[in-house]
Amino acid sequence: MKFTRRGLLAASTAVAAASAADAKPKTSAPAPWTPDATEIAGRIRRKDVSVVEVVEEAIRKAEALQPQIGALVTSDFDRAMDKAKSGQLSGPFAGVPFLIKDLDAYKGLPTRYGSRSSLGARPETAQTAFVDAYDQAGLVVIGKSATPEYGFLPTTEPLGFLPTRNPWNLKHSSGGSSGGAAAATAAGMVPFAHASDGGGSIRIPSSNCGLFGLKPSRGRMLEGRPNGKGIDLSVAHGVTRSVRDSAALFAISERTAAGSPFAPIGVVAGPGKMKKLKVGLVMNTGTGQKPAPEVVTAIEAAAKLMASLGHHVEPTDWPMDGPRFGADFTALWSTGAAELAAGVSKAMGRKADTSVLEPFSLGMADLVANLKPGDLDAAVERLMAASRAYDAWLTRYDVVLSPVLGSPPVELGFVSGSVPFETLQARLMTYVGYTPLHNVAGAPAMSVPLHWTADGLPVGAHFAARAGAEKLLFQLAYQLEAAQPWAHRKPPTSL
Secondary structure, three states, X not given: OOOOOHHHHHHHHHHHHHXXXXXXXXXXXXXXXXXXXXXXXHHHHXXXXXXXXXXXXXXXXXXXXXXXXXOEEEEOHHHHHHHHHHOOOOOOOOOOEEEEEOOOOEEOEOOOOOOHHHOOOOOEOOOOHHHHHHHHOOOEEEEEXXXXXXXXXXXXXXXXXXXXXXXOEEEEEOXXXXXXXXXXXXXXXXXXXXXXXXXXXXXXXXXXHOOEEEEOOOOOEOXXXXXXXXXXXXXXEEEEOOHXXXXXXXXXXXXXXXXXXOOOOOOOOOOOOOOOOEEEEOOOOOOOXXXXXXXXXXXXXXXXXXHHOOOEEEEOOOOOOHHHHHHHHHHHHHHHHHHHHHHHHHHHOOOOOOOOOOHHHHHHHHHHHOOOOOHHHHHXXXXXXXXXXXXXXXXXXXXEEEEOOOOOOOEOOOOOOOOOHHHHHHHHHHHOOOOHHHHHHOOOEEEEEEEEOOOOOEEEEEEEOOOOOHHHHHHHHHHHHHHOOOOOOOXXXXX
16 A cells, blocks of 8 residues: 555654653753663754764663563664765654564564574565554664564564563563563663564553553554454554653654545644543453552553543453453464464474464464364454454443552563463453453554553553544553653663
């Protein structure tokens, strides 16, 4: 799909305006510990700093931090410096360093998918219109960020690569599947990074790493990832340290052509005239499990903050049969692993095993193989019914507030792909019981970094809305960011 320049022009105007606003003294909020992408772009435009200096600094940070956090799988430093020296960059983020998640193609770099089965991949010769939009915006890609095997897990610990560690505590998971993007952004390698979300993969790492992460509506952005099974789960956007960065990045990659399912929103530059919202509050998972005490504390605090801002908060219940939904989503999710295992087996001329694919991937493939005829179609039908139930639920509320995860960031190894399949399934049901419904419903949702535990781990608050309501979520995020700033919080492992 050919994208228009409308989003680029809108984003450029908004980034310039935000940079000008940054030049004015601020006393209402603590100063950010490091500049966001909007500020960096403004400094480059004002010639306070050169693109070469900015990119060199990003590379220096990446080289210093990579051994500690393992956020990258491929570097592109030489080409990045060539772009920086070219003098030909233009767009709202001209010269700002960036990362592409290693589930997406980027010309000149291999796509490894976090898998040992792809270690011999050759450099890509094509990329999507979505990634083209990043190049058109002037972003300088310095490499590709780590992901779990084919994005299947909510932690980034692929067996063929280094584990990605959380900059807030290196013993803990950065989340997944956009864990490399989140760790790199939180630690200061780059000011923001590309991410994607098929079951929570933007929101989970954002929650774990103290970032802002918004999952767009299905069909909102330039590219989707159809799974061929009736429901397109995955959407792409980014992880950021500020709301304004997310809003400007959104504008350059949303669909603006005629026939798009939603009218483009352009850059949302602030809360505007924020109406008083009716907020539904769900604390337990869909299966009725109560989250960890620190998560309860975080979400109760978020509810109190919303009430203090004039919004009405009331308890509500999930609109679907939680256990049934979880099983159905797992079945649909597992079809990707089944297709992967079949493709690898065909390429190898023998059945894929743990020498090339992780135990969890093979376990999901076996799950699909053991389904009875008609089971998957029935699961998809029930998931579509859950989507309709979600739409009806959101006629009663403007937004729904919940946890992102059932606990603060878990330690590395707890939900890794090497955990026995049945044990890992049970852990996942407890840990990630809040985010998949929005992928099934095609609705937008965001993790907002409003809480840190007593031992310094981030816990995001999860806000969701009806399909197409990204503008409302951005406006709310700006309001929350102003009421309870987070940009001054610096992870122990950062530069």
